[in-house]
Amino acid sequence: MSALAARLPRPRATLARSLLTVALLAVLLGLISTFISAYDDLRLAYGAYYFAVLVGLTMLTGLSGQISLGHGALMAVGAYTVALLVGNEGWALMPALMAGVVVTALVGIPVGAAATRLRGPYLAGATLAFAVGLPALADKYPGTFGGENGLSINPPVAPSFLGGNFPLERWEAWVACAGALVALFALLNLVRGGFGRRLRAVRDNEIAAALCGLRVARVQTLAFVISAACAGLGGGLLAEVLQLAQPGAFPLQLSLSLLTGVVLGGLGSLAGAAWGAAALVLLPNWTTDLAHSFSLPDKVSSNLPLAIYGLILIGAMLAWPYGIQGGLQALVRRLRGGAANTSDNQPARRTG
């Protein structure tokens, strides 16, 4: 028993490690953002808010085994909360973001509780209906939610100690990256600790986990709520970066893109979430450029990103079930000569 305990990472060590990781990334991102153009700063910001959602979603799908097609709608909840508080009520950004996280987490509770009763395709279908149904509320109550045009907010203002000429885009990137790093920190600690083990236990064999005394429904709902909180954060950051929250920004396609990002990065892999976020930001630009360089007609070029997303989703499942991160890990393992692999980042493979 003690040999086993000795192999598990100790809580304080995990905390210290994740703090260090996050601090290093913060410095790195801060430096990068000072040297890139304003346009790229903006794209960094986009990547950051996608990352915030994806770390939560990849935990939910990969480690908890729950498919959600509704996280686009949850982002909308976060975005609208922030837009309402900052735009209508004059709140400052930080408290508004926190409120956005809390509100979305609260919405995530009944959804997550419902989700534990549903398996695989039933869950996917229910969240699909959620993704399509929730944004319709904005149309039904145009007074509060601004209808089709949505709610707009004033651009955030960088604090004075950074100097009067601090570029808006860089500040937005810093805020978004800060949010993303907070999400990463939280998830790192959760996933590497007892919670992560409980998640995987439930994912791999619910009945056995229940027989061991794990509260299956609780664990799964908690996972959902956490991922909802991340989506709320991502949505709130989106509202801040775009200075706008409107129904058109949260179509079904968004939820499917998020899923693509998670699959591409590797289900359950937090590092993979970074690849997924990068893909979500860069792919549309690359595919449009590709279309233009071949002088493809408009209707082809406008649909190309979607087509490629579809191919990625299909191809990934057929050829690379472990995504980019998994592919890299396999490569590293091969180069190192087949060291034993831990199951931290591997999604479940059911046998029999």
Place this chain on the structure above:
Amino acid sequence: MTKFIDLTLNGVSTGAIYAAVALALVLIWRATRIVNFAQGAMLMITTFIASDVIHSTGSYWVGFAAALLSGLVLGAVVERIVIRPVESAPPLNAVIVALGLYTLLVALAGMIWGNTPRSFPAAFSIRGYSVGGTQLLFAPNDSFIVLVVVALALGLALLFRGTSLGLRMRAAAFAPEVARLLGVRVGYMFTVGWALAAAAGSLAGVLVAPSVFLGPSNFDPILIIGFVAAVLGGLDSPPGAVVGGLVLGLALSYVSGYEGSSLVPLAALVILVAVLMVRPGGLFAATAERRV
């Protein structure tokens, strides 16, 4: 009172279409244990093909046949190439593949036919029947829709219960390994299942296109509501799919009529969640033990 009658009749007609989509989903679920999230996109493609055929031949019925035929082919091709590799993988993989297929098909449709919705002819008159001076919201075309779907349901029931092909398909669905030991070509049965399901879906597409117009994303609500109908009845139950479709058609018709059409997706969601809370396996589900 007339409004209620109109909404009820409308509900029966839309319910028939949801039933057809639900039947397609149930067929595939029973055969290969996969929810075909790409069903809406597949039937959209076959309806576009039908539209092109109608325009070039000038005949509705040739286009109708083209839709069914292309459905059979598309279903078989999709199963063989895209779905076969993930049939024995964890369910998540199949869901993602289906969603990927949906995305790809919608994009392809946009590339081939453009994103502007176009109109699609109805088989029969869409002017409501006149009863005692008032015009009902139920037309000869609606009668056609209901009759076709009833024929579809009966045809499928006959196929599964009364033919040896149906027996083999059921065996392949319930116990693929045992079926193989009895000489059933299980892979082929799966392909046939998908082909039939896709044809059923194409039928729904052709029937609903006149009212929702034809565009790459126009059939999404139909898929979602069809899925809710299938789940409502229980994914394993074809009669459940029909009942589910009808119930949902009626319920949503009333919601749309009395509360406004924008609430329809939300109402579908509420109904779905309400049913799944009480019966996680759908209304007609048999309780199955969980394998430990």
Place this chain on the structure above:
Amino acid sequence: MLSLEELTTDYGAVRAVDGVSLEVAPGTITAVLGANGAGKTTLLRTISGLQRCRHGSVTLDGQELTALSVEQIVRRGISHVPEGRGVIAELSVHENLRLGALWRRGEALPADDVYELFPRLLERRNQPASTLSGGERQMLSIGRALMARPRVLLLDEPSLGLAPLVSAQLMSLIRRLCDEQQLCVLLVEQNARSALSIADHGIVLNLGRVAAAESPERLVADEQLRHSYLGF
């Protein structure tokens, strides 16, 4: 005549069947015995094609079966009654039987013959197979296997979960069918004693290898063997 030569099958990283060779003549029963995990089920699954072998061959009357698919192997006349009987619970008794006959089409055994053999099944003809008792399910799975007029019968632990009396009746039935229809029977059993009581030959598997291949009398007489591998 069913022949296995140096048959070797891997189950992942484990060598489940290791160089097994045996011959089963028509009208004889060969009992395959051994502890759990000895490779008995994998052996049958390799013969029927559910599992691919690594090396070695399976031949039926000189025809090589190892490269064929399950469906093709079945059509050569091999009926495999799997572990757990493989009765399809959602189908009725009659549908289960019909299923067994389908690939034979016109030349299959008439269902009435099976009902004569198993009157209990006739009583429950239209009931879903899920309502049958363990013994009745065993009858159904054997009856279903017979519908295709097989030449080889592979039975995987048919007496599992059955009461001793039922199990004894089952064994004598298997002997009778084997004699009447000149079947090549490969009988996997944990219950060594009852299997050996009807068998013409016995082989004992241990860790995938043939630990002993003797006549039933010699196997029963060898005390050390009995204690080590057969549990009695």
